[in-house]
Amino acid sequence: MPLTTWWCELAWLGGEAPASGVLVEADHGVITAAQTNVLRAPADATTLRGLTIPGLANVHSHAFHRALRGRAQPSDGTFWTWRTGMYAVAERLDPERLLALARATYGEMALAGVTCVGEFHYVHHGPGGTPYAEPNVMGEALATAASEAGIRLTLLDTCYLSSGFGEPLLGVQQRFGDADAEAWAARASSLQPAAHLRVGAAVHSVRAVDAEAAELVAAWASAREAPLHVHVSEQVAENAGCEQAYGLTPTGWLNDRGALGPRTTAVHATHLTEADLDLLAASSTGVGLCPTTERDLADGIGAFGRLHASGVPLSVGSDSQAVIDLIEEARLVEQHERLRTGTRGHWSTAELLTIATANGHAALGWPDAGRIAVGARADLVTIDLNSVRTSGVADTDALTTVVSAATATDVRDVVVGGRTIVRDGQHVLLGDVARLLRDAVRAVTG
Numbered sequence: 001m002p003l004t005t006w007w008c009e010l011a012w013l014g015g016e017a018p019a020s021g022v023l024v025e026a027d028h029g030v031i032t033a034a035q036t037n038v039l040r041a042p043a044d045a046t047t048l049r050g051l052t053i054p055g056l057a058n059v060h061s062h063a064f065h066r067a068l069r070g071r072a073q074p075s076d077g078t079f080w081t082w083r084t085g086m087y088a089v090a091e092r093l094d095p096e097r098l099l100a101l102a103r104a105t106y107g108e109m110a111l112a113g114v115t116c117v118g119e120f121h122y123v124h125h126g127p128g129g130t131p132y133a134e135p136n137v138m139g140e141a142l143a144t145a146a147s148e149a150g151i152r153l154t155l156l157d158t159c160y161l162s163s164g165f166g167e168p169l170l171g172v173q174q175r176f177g178d179a180d181a182e183a184w185a186a187r188a189s190s191l192q193p194a195a196h197l198r199v200g201a202a203v204h205s206v207r208a209v210d211a212e213a214a215e216l217v218a219a220w221a222s223a224r225e226a227p228l229h230v231h232v233s234e235q236v237a238e239n240a241g242c243e244q245a246y247g248l249t250p251t252g253w254l255n256d257r258g259a260l261g262p263r264t265t266a267v268h269a270t271h272l273t274e275a276d277l278d279l280l281a282a283s284s285t286g287v288g289l290c291p292t293t294e295r296d297l298a299d300g301i302g303a304f305g306r307l308h309a310s311g312v313p314l315s316v317g318s319d320s321q322a323v324i325d326l327i328e329e330a331r332l333v334e335q336h337e338r339l340r341t342g343t344r345g346h347w348s349t350a351e352l353l354t355i356a357t358a359n360g361h362a363a364l365g366w367p368d369a370g371r372i373a374v375g376a377r378a379d380l381v382t383i384d385l386n387s388v389r390t391s392g393v394a395d396t397d398a399l400t401t402v403v404s405a406a407t408a409t410d411v412r413d414v415v416v417g418g419r420t421i422v423r424d425g426q427h428v429l430l431g432d433v434a435r436l437l438r439d440a441v442r443a444v445t446g
């Protein structure tokens, strides 16, 4: 990729206020200069009007859940009734349909400013759990989808062996399972990374694996220095089941399995004890919050502030795709804590943006992304400051305005690794993403 230059009207380089007139230069997709107070755009620079921030990282995605939007938000029910609807879609997936649905979903993410996604991937096998002739054809469909949407992917291949604390997989769940943990490791080991693709591991939850399997997955990730993600304490029922089966909380059990640590992200971590908080903090384990999903599924409000106070690195994800808006996810970290505590001001605006950018990229194994700085990947997301949501504020307040009121709709331009993938609100690689979504969703919902 040749030398590229952008002139940003305003850009967030860290701190609580944006810098003006920022000239960003990149060579082969890596930032080589970020000069401030350049009054006019040089002739060879692409002008980015609005506020430019680093690429947003979506740490927790199940791409196919996008097909549930509008179908799985009934006025009653719980996480468990939602799951029944999700299983009906999972049943209809095949490699071609998954590719189409993931490509469109990642296209929606790109339009929302997401430059990297962590896909928590568990629909590995064919109907009835029969392995495909090419055992990773579903994971490869996800990698192709990300490539075609122009974003980077961390494929978190998920070990899912039990329907609950030793019970066998039932019905469509058989598509999620490998014969055992060794078979999972053999299959995951054959996934090949690429320039836009990293391979990590996931344990679905403490319900889905036994001690030996959890230890094996943790050792697999550790040997590769790869990210390890796991759903933790999303549901009160999961905590109760874990206590009954093992006499431990999910966090305590994972700690005993060697599954916590700086490359581990506990997803949700909504229902934690004080001892769980201490274990996460002491092990430098991160937590991936998914507030739009957690509110939609009535999961509860996690101890966001106590995690923050303990020094636990936080990141955010769109999970069920009820909404794909990482600005909204970051905003809700603060807003949910306000509702929980009755007080304001738990995070600064810059801290909330760091959660959605640098922290998320680090949690997905891309520590050189998520900042506009020399040496970082040239991921740039420009947000309109003249929309009906953002217009009328002073430059010095642009950051606060974006984090408190902007939405994914306000994202105008997106550059990933130096390459423009969204220009003036249009996906330049995929074209009409809404049509792609419509067709892909219909194919799996009838």
Ligand SMILES: [Zn+2]
Residues within 6 Å of the ligand: 060, 062, 120, 231, 267, 319, 320
């Ligand atoms: Zn999830």
